[in-house]
Amino acid sequence: MSLQGVKLHLVESMEDVFALHEWLGYRREHHALAFDTETTGLIVGRDRVRLAQVGDGVHGWAIPYETWSGLFADIVRRWDGHWIAHNAKFDVGMLDHMGIKMPRPFVRDTRIMTHCLTPHYSTALKNVAARLVDAQAASLQTELKNTEWTWATVPIDYGPYWSYAALDTVLTYRVYEILWPKVQEECPDAFEIENTVSWIIERMERYGAHINLAYAQEKLGAFARYVEESAAWVRATYGISAGANASVIRVLQEAGYEFDKQTASGALALDKEVLGAIDHPLAQTVLQRRQLQKLASTYLGHFTTELDADHLIHPSINVLGARTSRMSMERPNLQNLPRKSDRQPAAETVRNCITARPGNVMMMCDFDQVEMRMLASMANEQSMIRAFKGDIDFFVALARMVYGDESIIKSDVRRQVVKNAGYATIYGAGVEKFSKTAGIPIEQGRAVRARWDELFPDVLRFQRQVQSVAVQRRMNEGIPYVRCPVTQRMQVADAGKEYVLVNFLIQGAAAAVFKKKLIELDNAGLGEWMVVPVHDEIILDVPREEASYVADVLKQTMNDDTMFQVPLSASVSWGDSWGSKEEWK
DNA sequence: GTCGCTTGCCAC
DNA sequence: AAACGTGGCAAGCGAC
Numbered sequence: 139m140s141l142q143g144v145k146l147h148l149v150e151s152m153e154d155v156f157a158l159h160e161w162l163g164y165r166r167e168h169h170a171l172a173f174d175t176e177t178t179g180l181i182v183g184r185d186r187v188r189l190a191q192v193g194d195g196v197h198g199w200a201i202p203y204e205t206w207s208g209l210f211a212d213i214v215r216r217w218d219g220h221w222i223a224h225n226a227k228f229d230v231g232m233l234d235h236m237g238i239k240m241p242r243p244f245v246r247d248t249r250i251m252t253h254c255l256t257p258h259y260s261t262a263l264k265n266v267a268a269r270l271v272d273a274q275a276a277s278l279q280t281e282l283k284n285t286e287w288t289w290a291t292v293p294i295d296y297g298p299y300w301s302y303a304a305l306d307t308v309l310t311y312r313v314y315e316i317l318w319p320k321v322q323e324e325c326p327d328a329f330e331i332e333n334t335v336s337w338i339i340e341r342m343e344r345y346g347a348h349i350n351l352a353y354a355q356e357k358l359g360a361f362a363r364y365v366e367e368s369a370a371w372v373r374a375t376y377g378i379s380a381g382a383n384a385s386v387i388r389v390l391q392e393a394g395y396e397f398d399k400q401t402a403s404g405a406l407a408l409d410k411e412v413l414g415a416i417d418h419p420l421a422q423t424v425l426q427r428r429q430l431q432k433l434a435s436t437y438l439g440h441f442t443t444e445l446d447a448d449h450l451i452h453p454s455i456n457v458l459g460a461r462t463s464r465m466s467m468e469r470p471n472l473q474n475l476p477r478k479s480d481r482q483p484a485a486e487t488v489r490n491c492i493t494a495r496p497g498n499v500m501m502m503c504d505f506d507q508v509e510m511r512m513l514a515s516m517a518n519e520q521s522m523i524r525a526f527k528g529d530i531d532f533f534v535a536l537a538r539m540v541y542g543d544e545s546i547i548k549s550d551v552r553r554q555v556v557k558n559a560g561y562a563t564i565y566g567a568g569v570e571k572f573s574k575t576a577g578i579p580i581e582q583g584r585a586v587r588a589r590w591d592e593l594f595p596d597v598l599r600f601q602r603q604v605q606s607v608a609v610q611r612r613m614n615e616g617i618p619y620v621r622c623p624v625t626q627r628m629q630v631a632d633a634g635k636e637y638v639l640v641n642f643l644i645q646g647a648a649a650a651v652f653k654k655k656l657i658e659l660d661n662a663g664l665g666e667w668m669v670v671p672v673h674d675e676i677i678l679d680v681p682r683e684e685a686s687y688v689a690d691v692l693k694q695t696m697n698d699d700t701m702f703q704v705p706l707s708a709s710v711s712w713g714d715s716w717g718s719k720e721e722w723k
Numbered sequence: 724g725t726c727g728c729t730t731g732c733c734a735c
Numbered sequence: 736a737a738a739c740g741t742g743g744c745a746a747g748c749g750a751c
Contacts, residue, residue: 381746383730401730409731432732435745460741464735471743474734485733509735567739575739641740645735649741673735673741726751735741 172311178290182231193307258630328625346450361434440470489717504675517600608636624650
């Protein structure tokens, strides 16, 4: 298939409008129409639509939005088939902001299709089209190179601009024709989940997270002051910059400290582990300064500068951010806000900044050990499944088995060791890494691991099975992959690293379960109050009078003993801010 | 000035 | 035989 014969149009006159309508009339007997937008930038809610395009496998039409917005709205109103777009959430969000409601249940995303079918390939439209439609697609312009123009200023009638924009709908449509049958055959559930979740996520992005601005500003000021003053002190005292690791190391070496830990590229490392072990005012100041700088720059800075008139921030969420099908988030990433810890008490201020809107309460619901449950279920490991069904804490139960000591309780250090062993299994860590994480001598680590394998033989069998299936497929089909038991979606490893597939399967299954639950929660009416998804946790900002209904739905939905051989369990907490820890009973 | 690399660090 | 996974983001620094 090539791109010869493609016809691209820019709507400039009434004749063009008639021609477009004529084409649409002919299209009506088909079931789908591709669409796309060109915008002034990439931020939904800030940037605006400049061009709206529609097309099929042959024709692509670019409609200047300002001049002909009524035309595009009219097409949307009258088209009763499906809509196809690549990364549809972006265009639907942009159009929503311009006052055009795309019929979301009828919108299908080709980017989701490629991610479901071939998660190991680039999902960028140009690359997908080059692979599936025409190799030349890859070399088509994607940037405004060698011009003074930006996406906001390039003239609408500049040929390369509008024609490539129109072409994108042609490419999208052809990709759709190729991928849709494959999706139906291979992994219809995976597509349905991702596509449905994309609209739930779009709504979260629009709803936004509410910031206590005064509090955030006050804390940011205090942290920034410390960062500044400590840097001044370091410069005055040692004549170096507090942020320049090489200089800090040099001063500490002159003071008699020795360094041996190395970075990936072989330089001397100066990370928090190294600094924490050095009892010297410079080391302690650099460490403290780094921590507060992190809080100020990475978190509080965004909170105080990127909020709208209602004190809301609107992060961008990528529904298929990770190769495992986990979501990711940016501007800012609210999935990695620091948790309160003994080591860093100041960290709790960050979650305290995310507060309920006036009259609302924050509600947080997270799965308990969902990845361990996926492991137990996929491996069909009865000892673990029994432990999950029992009344005592899962890791206490395991620790009692591993150490053969029924007196072990939750605070016993051996529980943490066994917990580390569990996550080492999930991540594919070796004995060395596991021992280091658990903080035990390597011989002890080896013994725990051996005992673990003895107690949970089906886990070991599962690990070996996954790996050998993937290696087999690499030899036979060229791709080392296994399929998610929940969605049938592929998980693909880099060749020679097939062991990671155990992790991908577990992480991917947990992500799929979480997404299915998001759909259930949305169906129960909670979608309008969801703020942030955090892998196995959902954060909501709920009107006070709805709180008890929401808590009921959360508990009903997230506690589930029908999906797997192990029950899924979840707990609900609530309060004024995300940092609140009070359990909802 | 911008860009890309390195280093470090936050979460699940 | 052995192999800790997935992300986003900021600061420093050299290269252009």
